[in-house]
Amino acid sequence: MTIRKKLLLLPIFVLAVTLTTLPAMADLPNFTELAKKAGPAVVNISTQKKVAAPQQNQPGMQEFFKDNPSTPFDDFFKQFERYFGGGRPRAETERSLGSGFILSSDGFIATNNHVVEGADEIKVNILDEKGDYESYDAKIIGTDPLTDLALLKIKAKRELPTLELAEFSEVEVGQWVLAIGNPFGLDHTVTSGIVSALGRNISNNPYDNFLQTDASINPGNSGGPLLNLKGEVIAINTAIIARGQGIGFAIPSSTIKDIITRLKTDKKIRRGWLGVSITNVDPNMAKALGLKEAEGAFIAQVVPGEPAAAAGLLEGDIILKVNGEAVADAAELIRAVSALEPGSTAKFTVYRKDKNITVKVKLGERGAKDQKKPSQKGPRGKDSDIKGLGLTLGPLDVKSAQALGLKEIKGLLITNIIEGSIAARAELRAGDVILEANLTPVNSVKEFKNILKTQGEKRGAVLLKIVRQQQVMFRTMTLDK
Template sequence: MKKSRVGMRIGAGVGILFLGVLMGLVLAASLGQTGKLHALLGIGESEKSQARPEPVSAAVAPREAASGANQVCLPDFGALAEAVDPAVVNISTTETVKGRTSWRGFGFGGPGGPGREFGPGQEDPFQEFFDRFFGGINPYGDLKRQSLGSGFIIESDGYILTNHHVVKDADEIRVIFRDESETQARIVGKDPKTDIALIKVDVAKPLPTVKLGDSDKLKEGEWVLAIGNPFGLKYTLTAGIVSAKGREIGAGPYDDFIQTDASINPGNSGGPLLNMKGEVVGINTAIVAGGAGIGFAIPINLVRDVLPQIRSKGYVSRGWLGVMIQRITPELAKSLGLDKPVGALVSEITQGGPAEGSGLERGDVIVEFQGQKVERFNDLPRMVAAVPPGTTVELKVLRKGKEKTIKTKLGELPEESAAEAQGEQGKGEDLGLELQEITPGMAKGHGLPSEKGLIVTGLDPRGPAAQAGIRRGDIILEVNQKEVKTLAEFRKIVGETKKGEMMLFLVKRQEGALYLALEKP
């Protein structure tokens, strides 16, 4: 009797379970889950009803799906890397860090130190010690510091592209190839404004090269591959997509970066960003500190524009219009009678500059340059810079709602010169300064206290000038008690000073002036 009752209970339970499964299947079918239902029951579907993978546009053959019709195919990054790897190089540089005040490199903050930075009013605890007993000189003497970067071969006779910041302060540059062989390299030329450098190695046989692509054709969402040596880990590959184009990150006046989520880390600088054809579309350059999946590359088309000058004369001469411009906001556009906020608004005409006397006026909106539309205000500096000095150019402007055409001859951008580039290549002769001549228009537009002298626009914190107390924004009035108004005058005085001799600078800072002395390295 007990057995029969147990059997009845089991039978009833199985019946209820079967009924529940049957109701669930009917419900799934009514909700449109027939595909999963058929898969569950092992029922085949017709070819037409099966999901197909989206096509991937790539020159590299896509990987075959392991299983399942719904699996998305990816490009074969391995084949692409194998083809390009031999033309990618590791760049190792050695830099001499001067003994003066170099204790900051021993873990107490500063550019080279792994320790914390000192806040306002906080001093390095060893500052007084070194000043008192060693006169501000590090008793350990000059130090050698090594850095790593990447590059890629563009010509079989040994020409290699990389970032300017990778080789900027190098005393020695060594290139390590894929087969672990290495050789010394020299700088052919560089352009700090765009962070591009061209180096050369001597070769006994032709080297493998990469092909330069067209970064203008690159689309957001397109696959890209980065190759480099992050943290010294040789030939690391990372893949991602183009996140955005035309990014401005405050790196320089010609910012036009490709943003990618392909992982870029220290040591990747100078390496190639490749499209799926294996063509270089960018030079990996920068990252957002603390950010994840946010890297930036210089578009290869920008490199193409300046490469001939870098190779032929070691630096880049840029056109100069001589105007100050600003972005047009929606509010400004409305007040200027524009349909939309496009173009570059002229806020100042530089006195003595090329545009003075051309007919260009403050308040004009430049909407075209040499037939090219100026969509964003920062398009204009890049357009002007790409035209050789001395060229007569045509601008289309809007003035009080009316269109006008103006012609003017471009000058040469003042801070660009052969001596500036060669000084950086001087290996110890550079004072660690970036200077710009002050024009009356610049003095007025920027509220500078003087129309004479040279303004310090950049400063190497490890250089002699910084160690002597010169600051960014200082105006150099005299060197060795001789007045300086131009870069040529400054270079002449510095060139006449012998190595090891003291140089006396008269510097204007805010409302006062002071003398500073430094030893020529």
């Protein structure tokens, strides 16, 4: 084929590609009607609060001449300071902008706690039918800093447009979403994207359970709604990663429903309290304890005198369910218990020594003043080299226990760890004290080796409870075959 013939065929090929992509483009959603319908229920929130001005580096003129009060310039400086100040801090007004949306026609509004936190004055601006703004003074009904939610109330002059909360269980990764807010003061800006992920933990606090989206979210979008194509609120826009584009986080509608309902009733959030220190169950820990799946929340410590201790929960128990609902990890357990009413009794399905049991616990209230913190225990041992593990165990005497800040002499002291060994890979260190192996106390090398032989070799892993710098923790050794 000649070059001329090849060139003649090229436009036909390009046209064919273009035509085949047209049907796919036609399937993209049109957000026009959704934006028109939802927009009036999205509000702008402006706040003001008084803050102390920073102390100036230069002293006031009158202060500078305080040692010479009789100078001829004294009256001049007094007048100067009266009008221009003399370096003393003055109260300043700090202003901020955010977003929110109307939950009910009588004026209840949802937003983020950080939008209104500490505000002396809150104004809510709402679009009327003509496209003009109506401004209202807003009252805080209640806030919950831990989930970053707040409920406001205004006295409206008319019946207000509202947005409905979606059923969050129906939200799926990849579905289209629309965000409406007030980014950088540009009111009612609309951006679109998809749900990027669910159940995100951004290490903000134990209640993190964010929806991630690539819809543009910027400062000022906080408190605004993230909508599905039905116009329902699936989440409240809350946080962004400043160093990345297209990574925004929003509070799920399931959390909004729960918190807002409780704020309406009690004006504050009361959370259930168990009184334990917990951690996730990893595959090696599950293997060591004979659990089929790496699931649930492992109890690392039980606080004496708190609800868990009173009900008989023990260190080493793995909580699998709360009131029949499965618990995937430690964070899910915290959320499940916190959602329960203080004083109520909850049923916990617990894995203990190769079988499931049920423990009933009457819950306390999180944040109560008389709550106790986890106590630190102390440890003892016998001298030996544990071949194959890269681990050397030494005696724990009174002197060693005192040097380590331990109150009790029990357990086995690790005196040496070989680099690259099984023990090193389990992040054990010289100076650690082993209290238990597979939840069984060990006070001699013989006891330790017996557990290695009877359980460790069979399961391929051993869970160790240790004390390090007066902190109780757990480490899992996976045993090479």
